[in-house]
Amino acid sequence: MLELQLKPQFSVVIPPKTLQEGYLVTFSSDWPSTQEAIREKTFRIDAVNQVPYDLSYTIPTGDYRDVDFANGGGTFKENIYPENQTSLFEVLVGFKPGCFLSHWYIPAGKSVHNLEYAQMYPDLTSAKKKYLGARTAKDSPYEDPRIKLYLVKDLAPLIMRLFVLPGVDYEKIVTGLIINKCLMREIVAPTDDQKLKAKVIRYYDYLRW
Amino acid sequence: MPSTVVTADTTAQTIAAEKENAAVLAESITIDNLLGGGDRVIQIQDIFTPAVTNGVPVPVETTVSRFTYTALAGDQITLGQDEIKGVKCLGAMKVISDVIDASCIITVGYKHDE
Numbered sequence: 001m002l003e004l005q006l007k008p009q010f011s012v013v014i015p016p017k018t019l020q021e022g023y024l025v026t027f028s029s030d031w032p033s034t035q036e037a038i039r040e041k042t043f044r045i046d047a048v049n050q051v052p053y054d055l056s057y058t059i060p061t062g063d064y065r066d067v068d069f070a071n072g073g074g075t076f077k078e079n080i081y082p083e084n085q086t087s088l089f090e091v092l093v094g095f096k097p098g099c100f101l102s103h104w105y106i107p108a109g110k111s112v113h114n115l116e117y118a119q120m121y122p123d124l125t126s127a128k129k130k131y132l133g134a135r136t137a138k139d140s141p142y143e144d145p146r147i148k149l150y151l152v153k154d155l156a157p158l159i160m161r162l163f164v165l166p167g168v169d170y171e172k173i174v175t176g177l178i179i180n181k182c183l184m185r186e187i188v189a190p191t192d193d194q195k196l197k198a199k200v201i202r203y204y205d206y207l208r209w
Numbered sequence: 210m211p212s213t214v215v216t217a218d219t220t221a222q223t224i225a226a227e228k229e230n231a232a233v234l235a236e237s238i239t240i241d242n243l244l245g246g247g248d249r250v251i252q253i254q255d256i257f258t259p260a261v262t263n264g265v266p267v268p269v270e271t272t273v274s275r276f277t278y279t280a281l282a283g284d285q286i287t288l289g290q291d292e293i294k295g296v297k298c299l300g301a302m303k304v305i306s307d308v309i310d311a312s313c314i315i316t317v318g319y320k321h322d323e
Contacts, residue, residue: 054229056229057262059260059262064262064263065263170259170299172299
């Protein structure tokens with residue numbers, strides 16, 4: 001038998017998960033006034049460099065650790081933030097499987113996953129509300145991370161609270177980071193086309209309308 | 210699958226050192242007590258220092274027993290994945306015995322959960 005493989009009628013192209021060289025980004029107007037250097041401005045990514053970094057914490061049951069991505073000398077600080085105004089760090093976060101939850105705050109104590117009714121915010125002392133807004137390893141696996149953060153110089157502290165659920169004596173929480181370092185160059189007068197193509201990076205407050 | 214051979218000792222013997230970004234999983238254990246001087250109680254221990262947490266600002270080294278088996282004198286036993294599934298060490302994997310006995314030989318196969 002002679003068979004001719006037909007030419008495919010379409011193909012699927014999966015875009016890259018991270019910002020690439022030549023991409024455009026715009027920081028929206030909801031960035032705080034302390035971020036005037038980037039607020040409402042458009043930049044071209046001139047270079048990228050992906051830096052993998054694993055963080056791991058062995059935590060007893062019912063206890064938690066606040067992982068602070070900001071720079072500094074404190075015990076909980078992990079020094080992931082950029083130090084240059086022209087750097088944007090796009091960080092992918094994935095977890096190895098385990099009996100734990102993660103909650104997210106920016107700045108410290110201010111959850112990004114509240115509901116609107118009073119008291120409906122994550123509460124680790126509550127049997128029910130500790131699950132409110134919680135992200136697990138299934139939501140963002142180590143091999144296929146889906147949580148993405150955008151970090152710039154002097155951003156308010158971004159906190160990942162890792163809480164070990166009952167059922168184990170201790171849990172080792174392995175968090176895999178891919179830090180996509182992006183070197184930005186400002187486009188002083190972006191065209192309408194550039195504005196349209198640029199990825200809009202909004203401030204975290206927009207999650208809390 | 211790597212493996213480590215140790216003899217029964219009352220001081221914990223290292224099977225696999227701690228790897229920061231992975232746990233150690235036991236894959237098999239063989240206890241050869243054919244020439245041993247008596248029954249031996251063999252444990253797999255998990256030894257680690259927990260992270261600083263909001264609840265425990267100064268953690269100390271912790272030992273957790275993850276598996277115990279009594280090997281009878283004159284006996285040899287091999288336990289595979291079905292029998293020891295779930296034996297997982299967050300820190301270093303070590304083996305300890307209730308009695309020092311150079312004739313009781315313990316072989317542990319293991320892997321890291323990567």
